[in-house]
Amino acid sequence: MSVDTATGLDTFPRLxxxxxxxxxxxxxxxEKDYGIWQTWTWAEVAEEVRALACGxxxxxxxxxxxxxxxxxxxxxxxxxxxxxxxxxxxxxxVYQDSVAEExxxxxxxxxxxxxxxxxxxxxxxxxxxKDRLPALETVIYHFPRGMRHYTQPFLxxxxxxxxQGREFDAAHAGFYEAxxxxxxxxxxxxxxxxxxTTGRPKGVMxxxxxxxxxxxxxxxxxxxxxxxEMLAYLPMAWxxxxxxxxxxxxxxxxxxxxxxxxxxVLQDLREIGPTYFFAPPRIFENILTTVMIRIEDAASWxxxxxxxxxxxxxxxxxxxxxxxPVPFLDRVKYKLGEFLVYGxxxxxxxxxRMHLGYTAGEAIxxxxxxxxxxxxxxxKQLYGSTEASVFITIQPNGDIRSDSVGVPAPGVEIRVADNxxxxxxxxxxxxxxxxxxxxxAETKTPDGWVHTGDAGFLDxxxxxxxxxxxxxxxxxxxxxxxxxxxxxxxxxxxPFVSEAVTFGNGRDxxxxxxxxxxxxxxxxxxxxxxxxxxxxxxxxxxEVLELIADCVDKVNADLAQDDKLAGSQIxxxxxxxxxxxxxxxxxxxxxxxxxxVVAERYGDLIAALYSDRDHCEVTATVTFEDGRTDTIHxxxxxxxxxxxxxxAARAAA
Amino acid sequence: xxxxxxxxxxxxxxxxxxxVENVSLSFGGVRALDNVSFDVREHEILAIxxxxxxxxxxxxxxxNGFYHPQEGAITYKGKxxxxxxxxxxxxxxxxxxxxNIALFKGMSTLDNIMTGRGLKMKKxxxxxxxxxxxxxxxxxxxxAKAEEVIDFLEIEAIxxxxxxxxxxxxxxxxxxxxxxxxxxxLLLLDEPMAxxxxxxxxxxxxxxxxxxxxxxxxIVLIEHDMSVVMDISDRVVVLDYGKKLxxxxxxxxxxxxxxxxxxxxxxxx
Numbered sequence: 001m002s003v004d005t006a007t008g009l010d011t012f013p014r015l016x017x018x019x020x021x022x023x024x025x026x027x028x029x030x031e032k033d034y035g036i037w038q039t040w041t042w043a044e045v046a047e048e049v050r051a052l053a054c055g056x057x058x059x060x061x062x063x064x065x066x067x068x069x070x071x072x073x074x075x076x077x078x079x080x081x082x083x084x085x086x087x088x089x090x091x092x093x094v095y096q097d098s099v100a101e102e103x104x105x106x107x108x109x110x111x112x113x114x115x116x117x118x119x120x121x122x123x124x125x126x127x128x129x130k131d132r133l134p135a136l137e138t139v140i141y142h143f144p145r146g147m148r149h150y151t152q153p154f155l156x157x158x159x160x161x162x163x164q165g166r167e168f169d170a171a172h173a174g175f176y177e178a179x180x181x182x183x184x185x186x187x188x189x190x191x192x193x194x195x196x197t198t199g200r201p202k203g204v205m206x207x208x209x210x211x212x213x214x215x216x217x218x219x220x221x222x223x224x225x226x227x228x229e230m231l232a233y234l235p236m237a238w239x240x241x242x243x244x245x246x247x248x249x250x251x252x253x254x255x256x257x258x259x260x261x262x263x264x265v266l267q268d269l270r271e272i273g274p275t276y277f278f279a280p281p282r283i284f285e286n287i288l289t290t291v292m293i294r295i296e297d298a299a300s301w302x303x304x305x306x307x308x309x310x311x312x313x314x315x316x317x318x319x320x321x322x323x324x325p326v327p328f329l330d331r332v333k334y335k336l337g338e339f340l341v342y343g344x345x346x347x348x349x350x351x352x353r354m355h356l357g358y359t360a361g362e363a364i365x366x367x368x369x370x371x372x373x374x375x376x377x378x379x380k381q382l383y384g385s386t387e388a389s390v391f392i393t394i395q396p397n398g399d400i401r402s403d404s405v406g407v408p409a410p411g412v413e414i415r416v417a418d419n420x421x422x423x424x425x426x427x428x429x430x431x432x433x434x435x436x437x438x439x440x441a442e443t444k445t446p447d448g449w450v451h452t453g454d455a456g457f458l459d460x461x462x463x464x465x466x467x468x469x470x471x472x473x474x475x476x477x478x479x480x481x482x483x484x485x486x487x488x489x490x491x492x493x494x495p496f497v498s499e500a501v502t503f504g505n506g507r508d509x510x511x512x513x514x515x516x517x518x519x520x521x522x523x524x525x526x527x528x529x530x531x532x533x534x535x536x537x538x539x540x541x542x543e544v545l546e547l548i549a550d551c552v553d554k555v556n557a558d559l560a561q562d563d564k565l566a567g568s569q570i571x572x573x574x575x576x577x578x579x580x581x582x583x584x585x586x587x588x589x590x591x592x593x594x595x596x597v598v599a600e601r602y603g604d605l606i607a608a609l610y611s612d613r614d615h616c617e618v619t620a621t622v623t624f625e626d627g628r629t630d631t632i633h634x635x636x637x638x639x640x641x642x643x644x645x646x647x648a649a650r651a652a653a
Numbered sequence: 654x655x656x657x658x659x660x661x662x663x664x665x666x667x668x669x670x671x672x673v674e675n676v677s678l679s680f681g682g683v684r685a686l687d688n689v690s691f692d693v694r695e696h697e698i699l700a701i702x703x704x705x706x707x708x709x710x711x712x713x714x715x716x717n718g719f720y721h722p723q724e725g726a727i728t729y730k731g732k733x734x735x736x737x738x739x740x741x742x743x744x745x746x747x748x749x750x751x752x753n754i755a756l757f758k759g760m761s762t763l764d765n766i767m768t769g770r771g772l773k774m775k776k777x778x779x780x781x782x783x784x785x786x787x788x789x790x791x792x793x794x795x796x797a798k799a800e801e802v803i804d805f806l807e808i809e810a811i812x813x814x815x816x817x818x819x820x821x822x823x824x825x826x827x828x829x830x831x832x833x834x835x836x837x838x839l840l841l842l843d844e845p846m847a848x849x850x851x852x853x854x855x856x857x858x859x860x861x862x863x864x865x866x867x868x869x870x871x872i873v874l875i876e877h878d879m880s881v882v883m884d885i886s887d888r889v890v891v892l893d894y895g896k897k898l899x900x901x902x903x904x905x906x907x908x909x910x911x912x913x914x915x916x917x918x919x920x921x922x
Contacts, residue, residue, distance in 0.1 A: 035763075035803065261807075261809050267810070
């Protein structure tokens, strides 16, 4: 029996009652309305939820019914979740920007009888597909604006439903308490549909135990308290938002603020000053770019001051945050920098109070990651999935490694399958995919291990490194793991390298094609007084070959530190005479390399890489943007890279 | 439709709120308006159309007291007002926007909209400077009203942005916001969609219809985009060389031979 069951705090309606009792006067939800932040305390939220739950019951919402929730992050929509759960229902948050057809699929699949939506826009979408959704009976909307002329009898105003609920509550004393008492931790708490980039969306079923235990474990590990505050601006249908803004908010009792509108998030961030913040790498990148552009416009003395202190921060900021020893003089400089640069900068960004920040979803560039950490912001990467109720691994405080996603989160076990695929088992492991047993059986083993589909390994200190999608990972002839994406990303983190393609599956060693970055290398060449006529010319220069060789050597040295990957160091490489281009079909429109096309088109070059020749002549057809074609002749040099023996690297490092 | 997806429009066009009778206006030898008469009814959207120099803007300027016609009478809510001053027009609930945006470029969106509340502020300058007690209370009330307008026009994200930095379409929206802040009964819009791209036009049309629908505001607008005019107006007045050519529903006007000859330019069949 878990702690939660023992204390009877195993569902959100019960946690809400507890929060209303022990921290009733503390803020629970905030929203900016007519330009002013409105706050609801836990006691007020409990009252709102109770009224809504009773209102739902009055409208005929029964135990086991599903309530679709559609809209931007709004306190009123968040309250609908415990309200539905209180009377035995299951909330199904839906991505608010989905078009009507996508929405139809989810509502149909989840068999929603009730939908609770934000505004006229969402009501219109539902009306459009209402004919095709025979199960949908009742639609509740929150904002009355523009709804005056909607006369359909199945449309109900949120406030009216609550009013009805209060009457119902008065007439049926004890109803709400009795309904809440019927819930149990093992019950289905929520259904979250995966965004469905591959195939149809799948409805991930999570129980109260899944969410509450996972959220509580992670919150305790990170030291979150009721005094924390976060800004909920990512879609409510996304598992991360559900765990942070509902799971952790209810288990620790902190306050969740909702932005005024999607366009005002950065302003709201500054006004709220969250202490706990999540953002995908893209957002951190955008903020950094904005900062850099604004600094370019600043007075020159300010620019000098900024760059000087950012250099100091880059050198010692991360170590200070990790609690590592730092020379006294650097500490003094960092303090001064905090006063002059870092403090004001964090204030402008709204991150002054942030003591915990997460990023996840894709690899974050080390420059971007280090920038925030050097400012003293405890930004960490985590690795998770909907099937795990988010947390699989988290980077631990004081031991951040930019190439790993951290150590297993509390309560999570990790093992690496024979094919290199990462598997996990945790209290957060989902119950099943709704009405899709085939997919459930594919993903989850009978004894509760879940396939992530990602290949990776645990290093000597127990840090998990994710290297690639499992299906893309191959092996060299001697059996060494070969993860093309991992190597290519490592190469691409150098500004001189714009694109890289590695080969090795079923080969004796790893070889690489490299595209240099014309802007970065061109700039470098200019400063060196190196004249060139164009891409092909510059790419063929021996100096450039040396420059890129240096990058490859560094990647190899890095790989040598890993026992598992040391064997997949890059032995030979060449710099391509042209940039891989979507117009030539070598990249997809989203700029991902089409491996098969590249391998076919440059078969000669690959053959040369796996021979002992030191150059290879090539003739290629290029397509210009206006559709004309031309041929390029080039003689590409092939260079051996320095391979570091595994033992030596560790000694040197 | 029986299931109600096509909602019936809620507003009901009421009685005549303003009467324009035989108005003539000359600048020296130029006769800008020549014996023009029409009615404006409560809660309706009335469009004034006509070629360049037809006297459309002059007509609006007469209505809100910027020009005073030499002949004829303008009666608003039962009162003669052809000699009224502009601020009197504003006090009586007539607000307008301009053909060329007339905002305070250096001030924020919010401050610009607050200027629309100016006439409603009753405390004198000294009180306002003190910003205490009753003056503070008054300021808060007006700010609340301004925020309602911001919410209505969905311009929260630019609340604190200086207006001069905004794109043209948004500036037009802010100008509409300032007019709305005065809580007008009669709203005069001088080419609200001029120079806008298609999307901005659609937005503006929606806001104009919303204003009319939500607040029952009577709207007189000048517009050149015929598809917009025919779509949203209840009635159309056509001016040409200062004279009224026609007046009626969009359909009647479209079929009127004089209007076709002078303005719409559709060939005879």
